[in-house]
Amino acid sequence: MALKPEALDKVIHEPARLLIMTHLYVVTDADFVYLKRATGMTAGNLSTHLTKLEGAGFVKITKSFQGKKPKTTCKLTAKGRKAFEEYRKNILEVLKT
Amino acid sequence: MALKPEALDKVIHEPARLLIMTHLYVVTDADFVYLKRATGMTAGNLSTHLTKLEGAGFVKITKSFQGKKPKTTCKLTAKGRKAFEEYRKNILEVLKT
DNA sequence: GCAAAGTAGTTTGTGTCACAAACCATATAT
DNA sequence: ATATATGGTTTGTGACACAAACTACTTTGC
Structure with a gap:
């Protein structure tokens, strides 16, 4: 069958990021605070995972003031x-x- | 939603082990050489992942001579x-x- | 006015672990 | 005897997930 493990993108495969991705997939966009609550992650974790997703070019992060x-x-x-x-x-x- | 990332058992979630598990799930048993070929993994990797699965109590490893x-x-x-x-x-x- | 508490994140330190290379033990072929 | 193959295990290292500590501000008592 030659199902290769490397077919599963490691950036996405990490459970925390998989959760972020599934959330982002179903909305047009989401803010940090919403994602933090929705995923139950600590701010530090969420921050680093978002940075990683951004680095992979999977997520666009925009900063503004409300x-x-x-x-x-x-x-x-x-x-x-x-x-x-x-x-x-x-x-x-x-x-x- | 509260889909917790920790619901995904880390021992199984690792792609290499996920592959091993899916293979073992559909057969009564499999030997090292077969798994190595079927997964395309190096012997070293396969060995350590099997040891980990054994440590988790998910796989029983039996040694014999053919x-x-x-x-x-x-x-x-x-x-x-x-x-x-x-x-x-x-x-x-x-x-x- | 100013200290304490809250909000919104980022950075740092530490321990875990996936992976391949090196290694071990034995058997077979030249 | 030397080389090559088989069937694995052990070791070294670089990546990285996570939480705790920190930064930077704002709001709330007093």
Whole structure:
């Protein structure tokens, strides 16, 4: 069968990031605070994982101010969307019995 | 939603081990050489991952001789089978959109 | 006005671990 | 005897997940 493990993108495969990606996949965008609450992650973790996703070109991060508070908005890029779909396809393939 | 990342057993989630588990899930048992070929992994990697799965109580490893050659046979334990089904259920849940 | 507490994140330190290369033991072929 | 193959295990190292500590501001008592 030669199902290769490397078919599963490591950046997406990490559970924390998989969760972030699935959330971002179903909305146009989401802010940091929302993601933090939705995923139950600590701010530190969320920050580093978002940075990693950004580094991979999967997520676009935009900073602005809402009133006087900083606001970080996250959005899947086209590349990220495609990579997620690919990942999804591959892991379902691995799991199909 | 509160889909917790920790619902995905880290021992199983690792791609290499996920592959081993899916292979073992559909056969009664498999030997080292077969798994090596089927997964495309190096012997060293396969060895350490099997040891890890054994340590988690998911795989039973039996050593014997086939003629004059050593033979390592691997088999899912009941616990391993159950854990895999659980993992499968959880990741499908995460991925359901 | 100013200290304490809250909000919104980022950076740092530490322990874990995946991977391949090196190694070990034995058997077979030249 | 030397080389090559088989069937693995052990070791070294670089990557990285995680939480705790920290930065930078803002709001709330007093």
